[in-house]
Amino acid sequence: MTAPTGTLPVDDGAAHTVREIAQQPGLWREVERIVAASRESLDAFLRPLMARGDLRVVLTGAGTSAFAGQLLQPALARRLGRRVEAIATTDLVTDPRGHLAQDVPTLLVSFARSGDSPESVAATGLADQLLSEVHHLVITCNEQGRLARDHAGRPQSRVLLMPGGSNDHGFAMTSSFTCMTLAALLALGGEIYAGVPERLARSVESITEGDAVERTVGALVDRAPERIVFLGSGPLKGLAEESALKVLELTGGTFMAVAESSMGFRHGPKAVLNDRTVVVVYQSNDPYTSRYDQDIVTELRGSLPPGSVVTVSAQPGEGTQGGSDDLWALPGLDGVEDAALAVSAVVYAQLIALRASLARGMTPDNPFPSGEVNRVVQGVILHSLQN
Structure with missing residues (x-):
């Protein structure tokens, strides 16, 4: 599989993260074998x-x-x-x-x-x-x-x-x-x-081939946004939360990231928007739920600069208004349940976080070299519970 960093240089400060993003399709196939066994x-x-x-x-x-x-x-x-x-x-x-x-x-x-x-x-x-x-x-x-x-x-x-x-x-x-x-x-x-793990793996492998990453993730990061919002409905709200955390972690908290449901975003969190905000909307594969995702996409594209709102979707042709670059595809996953869809969709967020970190001159493998945040949490005092 093509390395997910495209033309960006990869040094010792990113080698683990790059490899661990790229290896996922192969590991998903292995997970299927492990569970079957x-x-x-x-x-x-x-x-x-x-x-x-x-x-x-x-x-x-x-x-x-x-x-x-x-x-x-x-x-x-x-x-x-x-x-x-x-x-x-x-x-x-x-x-x-x-x-x-x-x-x-x-x-x-x-x-x-x-x-x-x-x-x-x-x-x-x-x-x-x-x-x-x-x-x-x-x-x-x-x-x-x-x-x-x-x-x-x-x-x-x-x-x-x-x-x-x-x-x-x-x-x-x-x-x-x-x-x-x-x-x-x-x-x-x-x-x-x-059979779903194989579909998920092939989808991500197709995403990372050729210039697809440069055209999607690379172009978004090159806009140098100061804020990013991830939206999703149903299971994809959990995906939005994870996506925002990835960006915060790998950029050392320097790139403001917010997560909400597609409908809940209007109830206060929408205040985060400005003309340097980009929004990534994960579109549900459920026909009913996806209507709410499309509603917020239409609304936000009417108020934000062109190219600021991206739809991640397994439904070919949907979510595009300003051109094909507004749609980040998940090939071959039409009809896959959203909880499984998220396993592939999160790779886009991982790549955004990786590239934003490198663009800021940081080391994604350890974005907190002074140790204020740790890979395995430290400093927790556990108190005994008396019945």
Whole structure:
């Protein structure tokens, strides 16, 4: 696959991030093989739980891992036909009695790149402490992380390990995010996702071929915007949140990034707009939901300078008003459910963040060399909870 940086020089300050963005299609194929090989043990663990009408499913993680849960929640609630909630570990740990107020059988699905973040470990322990019956599905990229080690071999836990290459060495979560999200869809979502990883992989490979990245991402970054807004509806709101975080992280907070739903943006957050703002709208593949995405695109294109509003879409020909460069395509993904669509769509945001970081003379592999923000969070004091 063509390197996603196009003609930009790549030195030691970006090598990990560049590689980890580029490797994703290959890792997604590997994720599909891993889940298929684990299918029998996963089903033995999950089927008895899913047969219970009172089971609560909680998706948890911190930062990017929390956004994986937000993205997945609508799709999994629909597929499983039951109560599914996305609760960040940072919220669960600070208010465990509030988030675990109902003592019902619970499946806690933990997303963790390293598995060593204090909140990730504490969240599972608090669930064990406060709930009479809790089961754990740990989806992690690090076999040696504490979360994986703590839950290995426990009868009420299953650890689903991602490909080794997904444990990103760069500062920002890229391949770890997409691999864990895809693995959860395959593990919990059922046969509807069979063959989808290959479609996602081919789509991204086609995006990064030739001059497509220069024409889309490169042109946007070359405008030198001072603000960027990501909008999405349903599962794609979680994608918008992750996209904004990538830009903030890799530019060291120097590029203001905002995320909202396509409809919610009008209710206050629209105040962020000025003539140096660019907007990326993720268009839903759901015909009903996508109408709201198109509405905000039409509205914003009427008030912002030409070329300031981009639609990321798998629907050929839709979203273009000022020319084809207003539409960033996701080839071959028409009809793919939005939660899966997001796995490919986020690559555009990763590339924006990478290029904006390099354009600012920063080092994407470590945009905070003085250590004020760390790859694995530090400085957290965990307090004991008295029953």
